[in-house]
Amino acid sequence: MKSNILAIILGANGVGKGTLTDGALKGRENQFNILATGNTIRSEVNQQTPLGKKAQTFMEAGLLVPDELIIDMVINAIKASEKPVILDGFPRNVTQADALLRAGIIPQKVIFVHLDDETIVERLSKRVICQNCGKTHSTEGPQRPRVDGICDKCGGSLHRRKDDQPDIVLTRLEGFKRDTAPVETFLSNAGVPIFTVNNDHPGAQDEFTRLLFQ
Ligand code: AMP
Numbered sequence: 001m002k003s004n005i006l007a008i009i010l011g012a013n014g015v016g017k018g019t020l021t022d023g024a025l026k027g028r029e030n031q032f033n034i035l036a037t038g039n040t041i042r043s044e045v046n047q048q049t050p051l052g053k054k055a056q057t058f059m060e061a062g063l064l065v066p067d068e069l070i071i072d073m074v075i076n077a078i079k080a081s082e083k084p085v086i087l088d089g090f091p092r093n094v095t096q097a098d099a100l101l102r103a104g105i106i107p108q109k110v111i112f113v114h115l116d117d118e119t120i121v122e123r124l125s126k127r128v129i130c131q132n133c134g135k136t137h138s139t140e141g142p143q144r145p146r147v148d149g150i151c152d153k154c155g156g157s158l159h160r161r162k163d164d165q166p167d168i169v170l171t172r173l174e175g176f177k178r179d180t181a182p183v184e185t186f187l188s189n190a191g192v193p194i195f196t197v198n199n200d201h202p203g204a205q206d207e208f209t210r211l212l213f214q
Helices: 018-023 039-047 050-060 066-080 094-102 117-126 167-181 183-191 204-213
Strands: 005-010 033-036 087-090 110-114 125-130 137-140 196-198
Touching: 005 018, 005 183, 018 033, 018 087, 018 196, 018 204, 033 066, 039 066, 039 087, 039 196, 050 066, 066 087, 066 094, 094 183, 110 183, 110 204, 117 125, 117 167, 167 183, 183 196, 196 204
Parallel strands: 005 087, 005 110, 033 087, 110 196
Antiparallel strands: 125 137
16 A cells, blocks of 8 residues: 555654644645644543553653554554544654554655754743643743633643653653654665754744645
């Protein structure tokens, strides 16, 4: 199957993957499915589903949830999607990337978003997300909501994520370097085109949008 994955967005927590993807899809949200596995798992945890109960301790400690909880769920969702899929947060390790390829799902491209660790920790200390729709806002700067504590997109209430505490953020960054960064080489060796964007300048959004749709 020539895949219906438009792109895999790779990057450490807090580099702005979700915000760049939302920005790129403005006005064409209905044409794509964004599969953000972190949002999916958070919603399962909030609803205390069987999967959510199993995933909760891993998620709150800043660790990846076990592959067996997530791989089939994501592959089934990709196969069921009638629209092109943008993957944010999957694959998070080489086992997951390998499972994708073995299922015959070949992504069209990877966009790897970079930012230095110091900026990531600073950004995450201000991040608030909507408990209802998962949209990211910040308590300062251009992503500040129009009304404090209320989501601009759906009116839901904004909360800090438990795993955005500084010590947990450091655990997640270490995990990213150890488990997720090698996915770039793995997919590149499999022939998937890799593009990179440094999200440290105002032109990053345009660059990202161009790469996504080129
Ligand atoms: P995120 O919102 O992408 O930062 O993900 C939040 C948390 O969800 C991660 O720290 C993991 O606990 C879990 N998670 C999200 N995606 C995956 C994945 N592909 N594999 C394992 N765990 C994941």
